[in-house]
Amino acid sequence: MSDSLSQEEIDAMMAGAVTNDTAEAKDDIDEKTKQDIIGEVGNISMSQAATTLSSILNKRVSITTPRVEATKFGDILGAIDTPKVSTVVGFKEGLVGSNLLLLEVKDAIVIADLMMGGDGKPENKQFTDLELSAVAEAMNQMIGSASTSMATMINRKVDILPPNVKLWENPEAVHYDNLDKDADVYRISFSLSVEGLIESEIMQIFTADMVEDIAKAMLSDKATTVRDDEKVESKTTVETSTAEPTTEAPQQEEQEKSTVEKPVEVSKPEFQALNDERKAEGDNLDLLLDVPLNLSVVLGRSEKKVRDILSFGTGSVIELDRLTDEPLEILLNGKPIATGEVVVINENFGIRITNILSPTQRIKRLK
Incomplete structure (x- = not known):
């Protein structure tokens, strides 16, 4: 038995083996693993971004499973059909590299129109600075949500820079100064659908350094989790095998037994005798007579x-949905109780009640 290992030595060897295996995995991650990892990260993060876009546009937004492809950046630029709206999001903390999103101009115009209160079918098809600002705000919130989701997955704080949105009107305008055309990149493509208004494709482009960093972080987190689980299981096994019975156990059992067998005193509760005498009480309604209520009239x-609201100015006329001879609603704490007509009392406006609503009518008004 002199050659046996202690539990501490076994734990150290297991931790060292996992660490070495993890280090080798970090240094040599095969291409398929990288694409699987970045596809999983892109799927979860962009699903969160789609949820954010749905809340912004007040429309149902869906994004399909991503398609991942490793290629050269120059090949992507050469195959782009202009015009396109490009959004570049750099990472200030947590990740190295940048995120490039490409969107069709017609889709960007629809998104901008919905954000400004339109129906998603704008008559003006030109992409102006106003649409550019609206798309920039939408992309900022989308990528912000995606980055938050990504930070949760890689267990690391991720902070982004403000997005840089540009319009690539023609092939000559297609350029990206921060990345060489021969650089290795990963293209993640999604099919984007916005409730019958947009059926298009949105594309993310990650640099190779960024994909490498994300893959290492994901593998590192999984290895750390496995190692911690093994330590907990090993520790539990050691504590179970070394536990010995003590002489205090019989004494404790006797104390518990004596506590359980101790008689409990039970007695009936005593209540004051009831009688039929009732004191005369005043009208409870008197307590409510001085409660203030908010009375208002809806023209x-x-x-x-x-x-339309932003275009209002001094002298603007707003047409209401009520005719001049229709009775006006009288509200009590925001609830309709009666109708009436406008009168003038000295120099003040007043209202003459013409009808008190029944409970049934009040319920119908509230629907």
Whole structure:
């Protein structure tokens, strides 16, 4: 038995073996593993981005499973059909490299129109600075959500820079100064659908350094989790095998037994005798007579879009949905209780009640 190893030595050897295997995996990650990892990361992060875009546009947004391809950056630029809207998002902390998104111009115009309160079918098909700012805000929130999701997956804080959105109108305008055309990149393509308005493709381009960094982080986290689980299991086994019975156990059992067998006193509760005498009480309604209530009168309502409200100025006229001879609603704490007509009392406006709503009518007004 002199040649046997202690549990501490076994733990050290297991930890060292896992660490060495992990180091070798980090230094030599095969291409298929990289593509699988970046596809998984892209799928989860862009699904979160789609949820954010859906809340911005108030439309249902869906993104399909990504298609990952390793290629040269120059090959991607050469195959781009202009015009395109490019969005470059750099990483300030957590990851190395940048994220390039490409979007069709017609789709960007639809997104901008929805963000400004339109119906997604704009008459103006030109991509102006206004649409550029709207798309930049949408991309900023989308990539922000995707980065947050990515940070959770790699267990690392990820912070992005403000997005740089540009319009590539023609092939001569297609360029990206921060990346050489011979650089190795990964293209992640998604089919984007926005509730009957957009059926297109959105493309993410990751640099090779960024993919390498994400793959190492993902593999490192998985290896660390396995190693921690093995340590916990090993420790539990050692504690179980070295546990010995003590002489205090019988004494403790006797104390518990004596505690359980101790008689418990049970007695009936005593209550005050009831009688039929009732004291005369005043009208409870008197307690509510001094409670203040908010009474208001609705002249009419109108629904406007954001662009219409922003165009309001002194002298603007807003048409309401009520005719001049229609009775006005009288609200009590925001709930309709009656209708009436406008009168003038001295120099103040007033309202003459013409009808008190029944409970059934009040319920119908609330629907």
